[in-house]
Amino acid sequence: MAQHPSSKLAQFSERTRLVHAGRDPWEQHGFVNTPIYRGSTVLYRTTDDLQHRRGRYSYGTKGTPTTDSLEKAWTSLSGAAGTVLTPSGLAAVTVGLISCLKAGDHLLVTDSVYRPTRQFCDGVLKRFGVETTYYDPLVGAAIGDLFQSNTAAVLTEAPGSQSFEMQDIPAIAEVAHARGAVVLMDNTWATPLFFPPHERGVDIAIEAGTKYLSGGSDLLLGLTSATKERWPALRTTFDSFAMCAGPEDVFLGLRGLRTMALRLKEHERQALDMARWLQARPEVERVLHPALESDPGHAIWKRDFKGSSGLFSVVLKPAGPAALAAMLDGLELFGMGYSWGGFESLVIPFDCATYRTATPWKQDGPALRFHIGLEDLEDLKADLDAGFARLRATA
Numbered sequence: 587m588a589q590h591p592s593s594k595l596a597q598f599s600e601r602t603r604l605v606h607a608g609r610d611p612w613e614q615h616g617f618v619n620t621p622i623y624r625g626s627t628v629l630y631r632t633t634d635d636l637q638h639r640r641g642r643y644s645y646g647t648k649g650t651p652t653t654d655s656l657e658k659a660w661t662s663l664s665g666a667a668g669t670v671l672t673p674s675g676l677a678a679v680t681v682g683l684i685s686c687l688k689a690g691d692h693l694l695v696t697d698s699v700y701r702p703t704r705q706f707c708d709g710v711l712k713r714f715g716v717e718t719t720y721y722d723p724l725v726g727a728a729i730g731d732l733f734q735s736n737t738a739a740v741l742t743e744a745p746g747s748q749s750f751e752m753q754d755i756p757a758i759a760e761v762a763h764a765r766g767a768v769v770l771m772d773n774t775w776a777t778p779l780f781f782p783p784h785e786r787g788v789d790i791a792i793e794a795g796t797k798y799l800s801g802g803s804d805l806l807l808g809l810t811s812a813t814k815e816r817w818p819a820l821r822t823t824f825d826s827f828a829m830c831a832g833p834e835d836v837f838l839g840l841r842g843l844r845t846m847a848l849r850l851k852e853h854e855r856q857a858l859d860m861a862r863w864l865q866a867r868p869e870v871e872r873v874l875h876p877a878l879e880s881d882p883g884h885a886i887w888k889r890d891f892k893g894s895s896g897l898f899s900v901v902l903k904p905a906g907p908a909a910l911a912a913m914l915d916g917l918e919l920f921g922m923g924y925s926w927g928g929f930e931s932l933v934i935p936f937d938c939a940t941y942r943t944a945t946p947w948k949q950d951g952p953a954l955r956f957h958i959g960l961e962d963l964e965d966l967k968a969d970l971d972a973g974f975a976r977l978r979a980t981a
């Protein structure tokens with residue numbers, strides 16, 4: 587290999603970029619991967635170099651060859667101008683928001699947003715003089731009606747956390763841009779592989795790398811990417827907070843990146859099969875998965891997305907808390923716990939009515955969010971089948 591392909595990445599397809607982006611073995615003595623650089627202090631050879639900050643790196647919080655590798659790779663994959671790496675997905679959301687808001691601004695946030703993001707808006711942003719209005723995730727171009735003279739940004743998430751509504755991102759972006767507002771999107775579910783955020787009008791895209799980038803439920807990481815216009819403000823805000831990710835987590839994120847396309851395809855296949863199986867179950871009222879033809883968001887998903895991942899929800903027919911507990915507590919393969927995107931299957935009960943403010947969440951039965959992992963599907967179905975039997979027996 588005379589010259590590593592990373593030097594002319596743009597001409598390669600997405601899959602090739604996923605393997606080669608952000609690494610140059612010839613800078614690492616021929617080793618395939620950029621190793622973990624740990625460090626705070628970066629030395630300068632002379633006083634002149636120090637005074638002029640002359641050198642590729644200046645201080646640990648501002649970047650290392652390891653963080654450079656993942657930032658560059660994610661920037662290439664997302665079609666962005668730049669990326670910052672944060673210590674969690676939530677930090678990626680908050681740094682993105684702060685980079686485009688100031689006291690006195692108004693912010694529009696989808697009612698289906700990841701709940702801790704809502705807490706940040708209602709708590710920290712409010713204290714610093716930013717007012718948030720939550721909007722119906724299905725609003726589309728009618729978002730224009732909610733604009734105030736001081737609306738500076740619109741935060742989207744598609745599909746919605748837990749409830750899986752599809753948002754018409756291009757329509758929202760068109761209206762927001764016409765009014766000079768910044769469009770942010772939590773793109774964790776699709777990743778840039780299944781939804782190229784900046785191509786679709788998103789200015790600042792957020793990924794909880796904790797999920798599919800990791801693929802192992804063993805790290806915490808966030809990635810915030812931005813277009814040319816929004817990049818300088820994002821980078822400056824990030825540097826001001828020194829909100830840098832840990833070197834081991836970044837290294838593991840790079841490792842996850844190389845196989846992310848394969849894993850996502852398998853999560854997609856398994857989850858779609860499971861979603862269809864659940865649709866046919868007598869205990870299930872409704873499956874919330876935008877890639878299902880029956881889903882109200884299917885047309886938008888088909889138009890804008892290139893795939894679906896392993897996370898979706900179901901609403902069950904009415905059942906009491908004891909029956910639900912009997913079903914869930916006895917599961918052998920599905921773990922119960924927060925986060926998702928790892929190799930293992932998970933389930934959690936949820937109730938959007940406890941926190942939504944702009945749109946009603948009226949379901950007669952309990953709701954469950956599933957993450958379908960890489961186990962054998964027949965084993966997973968048998969586990970759920972036994973769970974449904976316990977549910978029926980307890981009802």
Ligand SMILES: Cc1ncc(COP(=O)(O)O)c(C=O)c1O
Pocket residue numbers: 674675676677700747772774775794795796806807808924925926
């Ligand atoms: C959609 C979405 N965004 C952001 C996050 C936050 O990621 P992290 O757990 O790394 O803070 C999560 C976590 O569950 C999530 O589901």
